[in-house]
Amino acid sequence: MAKFVFLFRGNPPTQSTPEQMQQMMKSWMAWMDTLTKKGHYHGDGDPLEHSGKTVRGSKRLVTDAPYAEAKDLVGGYSVITARSLDEAVELARGCPALDGDWSVEVRPVRALET
Numbered sequence: 001m002a003k004f005v006f007l008f009r010g011n012p013p014t015q016s017t018p019e020q021m022q023q024m025m026k027s028w029m030a031w032m033d034t035l036t037k038k039g040h041y042h043g044d045g046d047p048l049e050h051s052g053k054t055v056r057g058s059k060r061l062v063t064d065a066p067y068a069e070a071k072d073l074v075g076g077y078s079v080i081t082a083r084s085l086d087e088a089v090e091l092a093r094g095c096p097a098l099d100g101d102w103s104v105e106v107r108p109v110r111a112l113e114t
Contacts, residue, residue: 001081003109004088006045006095008076010102027096035080040091045078075102079109 016024035041050073054065075097082088085108092104 001083002088003111004080004082004085005107005109006078006080006088006092007074007105007107008078008095008097008102009074009105010097010100011073024096027099031094031096032078034094035078035091040080040082042079042081045076047076048074 032041036043052065054063055061056063080088080091082091085106088106088108092106095102095104098104
């Protein structure tokens with residue numbers, strides 16, 4: 001089994017009712033539970049805060065991030081295992097964020113040789 005990272009990209013909703021938030025969390029928990037029971041999800045990811053800093057280039061310039069002009073933000077990530085990239089993509093298709101205006105970027109994790 002290989003490791004993959006799911007990067008959840010989109011714009012967080014500006015206004016959600018408590019009922020909408022509760023329903024969204026139920027959908028996410030059900031999807032994560034399914035991935036866990038099938039041995040794919042390893043609990044290595046969490047939602048990310050909407051603030052941060054970026055250190056860039058040889059001068060190590062520090063700027064506020066994520067950038068306001070970005071079309072979508074990385075809202076969170078998960079680390080999963082799958083037999084192949086195709087299987088990881090199939091697992092990502094079940095993400096409840098896709099019911100909104102979000103995307104799931106599926107990236108293989110490269111094992112570093114030590």
